[in-house]
Amino acid sequence: MSSGTKFRVAICGAGIGGLTVAVALSRYPDIEVEIYEAADKLAEIGAGIGLFSRPWEVIKKLHLEEDLLKTTDIRPTDSPVPSFRYRRSDRPEGIEFYTLVTKGQLMTFHRPDFQNVLLRRLPPSYRIHCSKRLRSYSQRLGGPVNLLFEDGTRTSCDVLVGADGIRSAVRRSLLGEKAQWAQSENNWSEAADMTAMIEPSWSGTNAYRALINADKLKLRDPNHRVFTQPTQYLGRNGYIIAYPIAHGRMINFVAFKSQHHLEHSKYPESWVCPTDKTEFAAMFRDWEPEVQALLDCVDKPLRWAIHTVKPLNSFVSGNVAILGDAAHAMTPHQGSGAGQAIEDAYILSLLLGHPLTTRATISRALSIYDHIRRPFALKTQERSRLNGQYFTLSSPELDFDAVPEQEMLSKLKILGKVFTKNWEWAWMSSLGGSVQEALRLLESSG
Ligand SMILES: Cc1cc2nc3c(=O)[nH]c(=O)nc-3n(C[C@H](O)[C@H](O)[C@H](O)COP(=O)(O)OP(=O)(O)OC[C@H]3O[C@@H](n4cnc5c(N)ncnc54)[C@H](O)[C@@H]3O)c2cc1C
Structure with missing residues (x-):
């Protein structure tokens, strides 16, 4: 010394x-x-x-x-800016229901x-x-x-x-x-x-992570929303998040599959490992076409069994x-x-x-x-x-079980407000x- x-x-x-x-x-x-x-x-x-x-x-x-x-390419700002678009996507036609506006940009990186x-x-x-x-x-x-x-x-x-x-x-x-x-x-x-x-302990949720080559997605869907709008596609028991990184050369893709009732149970397999898209794609099979385009371009995903440290x-x-x-x-x-x-x-x-x-x-x-x-x-x-829980439409606070179709949009908008309130500290x-x-x-x- x-x-x-x-x-x-x-x-x-x-x-x-x-x-x-x-x-x-x-x-x-x-x-x-x-x-x-x-x-x-x-x-x-x-x-x-x-x-x-x-x-x-x-x-x-x-x-x-x-x-x-x-x-x-993202530039920081102190002004309110749209950060993520939210869609309910576990259906043939998705419902765009919310734009998360944050003070300052979410700065995303590789x-x-x-x-x-x-x-x-x-x-x-x-x-x-x-x-x-x-x-x-x-x-x-x-x-x-x-x-x-x-x-x-x-x-x-x-x-x-x-x-x-x-x-x-x-x-x-x-x-x-x-x-x-x-x-x-x-x-x-x-x-x-x-x-x-x-x-x-295991959270009951697995994340499937992949980087999608932007050129590959352009061939599949030249005007895909995620080239310009970070988006979260929500549905029952799962959701997908996708946003561009590295000057738009890649799309960061994560699909979550949740079994909340298994929270705190022991995860039986390796926590992080390469996997095959068939392990999770079936769950999203009936989701809207934009989601299918993303899934088609996923190659070599990694499975992360999400664990947390007890408080x-x-x-x-x-x-x-x-x-x-x-x-x-x-x-x-x-x-x-x-x-x-x-x-x-x-x-x-x-x-x-x-x-x-x-x-x-x-x-x-x-x-x-x-x-x-x-x-x-x-x-x-x-x-x-x-x-x-909010992103997988599984919150005890907001029941999505029997919402009539004509009330779905307003219920989803309430969901948007609830998760914003929970998150705006950030x-x-x-x-x-x-x-x-x-x-x-x-x-x-x-
Ligand atoms: C799907 C997913 C998406 C995420 N997205 C975001 C996001 O957008 N924004 C965000 O803020 N967070 C995000 N996170 C969380 C974030 O990745 C982690 O919280 C963060 O990387 C933790 O960093 P760390 O340095 O504490 O731990 P780690 O990144 O795990 O680093 C620990 C290091 O310690 C080393 N190490 C381990 N054991 C030993 C040992 N015994 N002796 C010496 N070295 C050891 C490891 O090799 C490793 O290099 C995400 C996580 C996941 C799973």
């Missing part, structure tokens, strides 16, 4: 969350950072990602905007482009150690944190940031550590609760914090999992980088991070779950309040 270093941070996981916290920490030259990644090389999946205005605020603060804008922009912004002194899968950590009060990797090697750090995704080894250790402390105080029910939160009662323990999917993996129905990871990364870096945070007060900074970020992220997780609120509150708490705790 060089003489001007106040402490050493180890980031476990180099996904969007881990790389964003690394870029955010690089603004503080007195913090040393090492990144440990399980994969043998860094590769985001070939799919799209959309960011609403809150995480986009972070992108601007980290000066990533210019580089990211080179990878997309994930590998997004990852490359983050990677290019890492300082040369930050090393990414690939093929380093963390097995567990241990810590003593006040640090250091000792890391043990699956290859048997060890290292230590002053702060461990677990950005290691939904199957986080850091979360496993953190909850295991808390369960042990609870046991040592004979608090058996708390220990059992901690242990029960380690494993993610945790802490994202931190001593000198260890978790963020992103490791802390609050959520369903993707608000397009906000990565956005929440980016918000976590920013607030955590502000607290760690603050001059008042020293090696002796790391745990204080982390508990403020937990206090600010956990309620917000957990609320987003629940809102996302609700959108999953473009109507700002991260500024959280930043101020985090700094106020830190500065008043000296």
Whole structure:
């Protein structure tokens, strides 16, 4: 450790969350950072990602905007803009019923482009150690944190940031550590609760993801709506989302198949795997022609059994914090999992980088991070779950079972208003309040 270093941070996981916290920490030259990644090389999946205005605020603060804008035709704005068109499509003739207007554009990207922009912004002194899968950590009060990797090697750090995704080894250790402390105080029910939160649970929904070659779709339907309008095609027990990415060369396509009654059951197969379109296309067989055109062009889809992390009662323990999917993996129905990871990364870096945070007060900074970020992220997780019900016409609030055809449009319009209300935090609120509150708490705790 060089003489001007106040402490050493180890980031476990180099996904969007881990790389964003690394870029955010690089603004503080007195913090040393090492990144440990399980994969043998860094590769985001070939799919799209959309960011609403809150995480986009972070992108601007980290000066990533210019580089990211080179990878997309979408231009950010603060004005109200149409983001998605909504159709009820599980019928031969679809019903267009709603336009989601958001304050500011939903900024959509090809994930590998997004990852490359983050990677290019890492300082040369930050090393990414690939093929380093963390097995567990241990810590003593006040640090250091000792890391043990699956290859048997060890290292230590002053702060461990677990950005290691939904199957986080850091979360496993953190909850295991808390369960042990609870046991040592004979608090058996708390220990059992901690242990029960380690494993993610299946949401009852599978996502089938593919990138559609825009030229291929043009041959099938030259005027397809999705070239110009991001669209969600809704129906009973499933929906499809499609929007252009990478300067319109590709259409990001995701089809969701939901069995809500199976939420929290154990998923019997591999969570992520290549599949065949026959696995889901049959469900959409009677949907409107625009949907058929998309399905015809889907090639090599990937199946994601959507799992979520149970709502945790802490994202931190001593000198260890978790963020992103490791802390609050959520369903993707608000397009906000990565956005929440980016918000976590920013607030955590502000607290760690603050001059008042020293090696002796790391745990204080982390508990403020937990206090600010956990309620917000957990609320987003629940809102996302609700959108999953709205988009599949399965919400207990709005019964679509026996709606007469002449009342369908007005009922669908009500649905549009209901899911907008549930979602508008993403473009109507700002991260500024959280930043101020985090700094106020830190500065008043000296
Ligand atoms: C279909 C779908 C669509 C989505 N669309 C959107 C969207 O439009 N907008 C949005 O904001 N979010 C979206 N999301 C959610 C978003 O993809 C995730 O929330 C986000 O990628 C999580 O990032 P992360 O860095 O926390 O985790 P990950 O991306 O999972 O990264 C974790 C990293 O840690 C590594 N790792 C794992 N275990 C270990 C270990 N033990 N040791 C070391 N390294 C390890 C992994 O290899 C990986 O590189 C979507 C999700 C799905 C499934």
